[in-house]
Amino acid sequence: MATQPILLTEAEIALLSKEVGRSSLMGKTIATNQKDVDAFMQLPIDIPGHGEAGGYEHNRHKQNYTYMNLAGRLFLITKEQKYADWVIEVLEQYADKYLTFDFHVQKNTNPTGRLFHQILNEHCWLFYTSLAYSCVASQMSEAQQQRIQERIFEPMLEMFTVKYAHDFDRIHNHGIWAVAAVGICGLAVGKREYLEMSVYGLDRNDTGGFLAQISQLFAPSGYYMEGPYYHRYAIRPTCVFAEVLHRHMPEVDIYNYKNGVIGNTVQALLSTAYPNGEFPALNDASRTMGITDMGVQVAVSVYSKHYGLDDNLLGMAKIQDAVWMHPCGLALSQAFEQATADREIGMPFWPSVELNEGPTGESGAQGFIRMQDKNQDVFQLVMNYGQHGMGHGNFDTLGITYFNRGQEVLREYGFGRWVNVEPKFGGRYLDENKTYARQTIAHNMVTIDQTCQNYFDVERADSVHGIPHFFKVDSDSIKGMSAFANDHYDGFEMQRSVFMVNIDGLEAPLLLDLYRLNGEGEHQYDYSHQYEGQIIRTNFDYTTHTELDTFGDKDGYQHLWRVADGKVDGTALVSWLQNNTYYTWLGTSSNDNGEVIFTRTGANDPSFNLRSEPAFTLRSNGGNTLFASVLETHGYFNEEFEQSVTARGQVKNIEVIGHNNLGSVVEITTASQVVTVMISNQQSATDTTEHELEFNGQQYSWSGFYALSSRPVA
């Protein structure tokens, strides 16, 4: 039997062909792909030998499979023979050389391939190349097909399922690439046993294979514990292989498998994205990966076809400005075309969502709260109160990031890595990933006694998780979430409650943050804020140092220059300008001493691996404490047009009235009113729990998790 295209039928090809030259998303996708492939085909074919990770050879093999994958489909869709001829020629040259390459020398724990320094990349190669082969096999003689199979595909199948059998059945995002590659190649070469192996595992005992992977990798919410960056990497083989099974193993009913785990996990991934389409860098991750990634394009197309469409998905497609070059993508393209004929498709505005973690959803969660201001600008607040994210996990929980006006405001540093930049250690993770990027001081939270949460101990971190307290997003005037982390510092209970609040007189939602720490004895607390931009003003005097020393000597502090500091009485105000927007932060603690320290990354960075970024930290010393702060978003600055409006904010003060094991009370003062916020600190609280507290002779009572009241300024 001649090999047929694995993912396309004749009828589907005919429909795709009709999109050539059109201005639809599919038409644009085909045109872009043609332009890219045509440009690459201009270069002489090259099948290089071994090279550095991230170096020319690595990139070239990656480009070869990427463009073979596109060219295979372009041949079918455009009917241009040149695409088939080119794929076949590249395959022939791989067949000449593949077995002449020895395995790479192993440099870390990853097993090596003949083309790449780790088999993960070789899985990718097989995955894409098998699909390409299936598109052009009809143009090859029997002997040609035979030669490709014998000299490339079969040795690879043998390597992945025999030589590296132990890795094949591992439940891990890399494992999905392995099984998808092997399964697809099995179909391409007519050896269905490999498809079976890929789906059910080598031993067919639920410990390996695609079905076990997708059953066990994701939480009930669909969240993937390594975070969106790694999730996005796994989503492509997940969706492509699901589509393969949909067509070639219908008995699995893959899209309904385990209550639609495929759709569920795609939805979870998409719902983490910032309004501009970038993913928050939860765990050590890239700061710039987003929904325009090809894997996410495939996922949105697959989801649209098999799980249904709404305006948020159409908004995603609008940002992507492309679809998967496949019937799934065609369905999305057609829906988009129809929708835009009727109405304007705006940017997506995903609902707020709490994504639980762990196999049963009981290992904490990741919270994503969104609110719009009067101009429909989406504000997003992210808090991590889940579990340690495997090999890529940061060691802390209760960190937040905050996004509005098209930019991350309270920022995550992201990983210490320059991906694919060969002179930077082959693009691999750098030492500073551990010594800075994964440390608590880098993550917009409170560091106790200058040590990292979980003491940077993987085993300890794996054994604990955050405890959700509440996640309330029904009101338009206030949305908030709260969680406990009682096992992350020895002898400490911590609770963080974060809100976005609409207050009369403010132009935008106000971020309110209450961070409570409860332990024995006196300690040092560093409440850090990773911002970007230019300091505009403060309400306290500070000294900029004429010589710089580091902020500390370990746990990330050794990478921070201590640039300036100042004592604060009462509430500290720090205001800065980030691109076009002013931000004013007011923060205080219930301890009566305070100091704000301005820092900048870059110390003890012998190879300039870190980016130079500023932060400020409110430090206080003492016993149990409650930090409270607000962050106001205000005004507008445009350097090019030399415009500046509302450079000063409206909030005058935030004050801790009191806190104990029952609740916390703070007051926010604006020009016109005083807003009192009361929050439950009881882990056992419910929506109806009654709270009665007295601070300074004043009674505070409310029922449920929190309450607000306001009065005019006296």
Place this chain on the structure above:
Amino acid sequence: MATQPILLTEAEIALLSKEVGRSSLMGKTIATNQKDVDAFMQLPIDIPGHGEAGGYEHNRHKQNYTYMNLAGRLFLITKEQKYADWVIEVLEQYADKYLTFDFHVQKNTNPTGRLFHQILNEHCWLFYTSLAYSCVASQMSEAQQQRIQERIFEPMLEMFTVKYAHDFDRIHNHGIWAVAAVGICGLAVGKREYLEMSVYGLDRNDTGGFLAQISQLFAPSGYYMEGPYYHRYAIRPTCVFAEVLHRHMPEVDIYNYKNGVIGNTVQALLSTAYPNGEFPALNDASRTMGITDMGVQVAVSVYSKHYGLDDNLLGMAKIQDAVWMHPCGLALSQAFEQATADREIGMPFWPSVELNEGPTGESGAQGFIRMQDKNQDVFQLVMNYGQHGMGHGNFDTLGITYFNRGQEVLREYGFGRWVNVEPKFGGRYLDENKTYARQTIAHNMVTIDQTCQNYFDVERADSVHGIPHFFKVDSDSIKGMSAFANDHYDGFEMQRSVFMVNIDGLEAPLLLDLYRLNGEGEHQYDYSHQYEGQIIRTNFDYTTHTELDTFGDKDGYQHLWRVADGKVDGTALVSWLQNNTYYTWLGTSSNDNGEVIFTRTGANDPSFNLRSEPAFTLRSNGGNTLFASVLETHGYFNEEFEQSVTARGQVKNIEVIGHNNLGSVVEITTASQVVTVMISNQQSATDTTEHELEFNGQQYSWSGFYALSSRPVA
């Protein structure tokens, strides 16, 4: 006689009205203006009292005149009465209040107005408001007109021409605003004597007035000595007032006045812009001001109408995506519409140009060289070898900036100022403008003995200028310029020669820089490079300091942290990544000792007024010396798509073979060839001067200013 619109006839208004709702540049301009004005008209009218520079009151008066100016014309063009009614209401309220405001308290040398802290802004107010008034006066009763004239316009005219008469006749960019405002207002209130005063000066003796201004402010090349940022500020009243005279004083024949000085200076301004439309920050200036500024929009429209059009002007209009809402803009809009029906209008690619300085063009020049790579990306090299730029002048000459791939690579810091940011000293110039931004160490050049050129002495700086040596841009394979600065450091002659060279095997033009210093005795030379981005690699070991000290204690050095340093033997290599592009710099000096120091701005900056930016400096000590460097542009990095290609450059070495008073010889080695570059150091050289030099027993001979030869690598 009822006041008529000063800049529009009935017939012209009818033509503009036809553009409403169209997708032409004019149609888009009208729509954008309507949207902006409509939004502003939603706010309650407010005529505030005195406030801070850059504060709410300042901004509000500015917005009031900006939107009155637009609304006046929109009334005529759209026939919507609401625009006239609104302008009239605002004018009435100004009439109520203007004379009740006292003059501002004077805080610096600028005289103050009743609305603004300096009369410059009050000139602007009168300029725009008079134009607006002329558009809506037909809708006002005689009594209303009388009241506006008596309570606003006449007191202002009196203030500008009597109270502040000494300032009215000053030849300065602010003076153009003064005369244009007074002249236009004179027309609006039917007092032509004010127009006469504005054109010919108070004393009609060529020392004041618009004609004297435009005769004396610009060099023969059209260059304005304060640089493009200030030029762009003056160009709007220049062009608008020229158009007024064209219509109301045709006897002046303004567009042909002094051989077309108006057109000449517009052309000069536009020809300085970087390929992305931003102006190089020559002298202390904003880094983000560009051709989308409204003043430049007016200038491009006026130029198009009166001096003719080409594809570069159409390319400018494409970047601006708007035109002046005036018949001049309509002409441009129509030309653009016609052109784009035929063909794609690309980004502008201005020819290389040398703009002379000084009243007779003999005070040096500013050089702008442009070259395209294979992908039509425009590379631009700018060298300042002109004169001190008045109040905004930096103190040095021979500084360069370099732009490609859409970004400034060797960067100018720009001014130390946060324009209109009220909490930053009212948006005014900050101390750091003098102590850092205007110092030699900040300007990509060689600082001798850690002192600023001209010792930061204005009088001294005013008395000297650069001496052009050559400016050769005819060849496609090499373009270069060279100049001397022999009076800027006591006892020193300096010569800088910079080239862009196409060399086989390189993907982009190579920047070659030779900086020669000739003086008595031993000195310290700091050859500094203001870059941006992430250091990727070096070819020498360096030490990053665990405590930071400043680079020095004065002349800008006190603002630089000394981050790291390393000794270099021979040629130093520093490679960095700026956004998507890799840059590799190789530099050396003829002295046999060298050290590279990595620095970062931010030291001794007590109010966080400076931006944190990196630089590196090649330091050598000794007698006369020649610094030689190349800067290679290569590769591509995309973090979002995790692509990296050609992270290492092709150039292997640059070496100084020798230099003396006749010439300099350097060799550049790539993977495949050795390129020898020979440059004349004789100030008296011509295109035919013969040079014969011997270094290390090798003869070098060429005729003219420079020569290249190449041979294969041995």
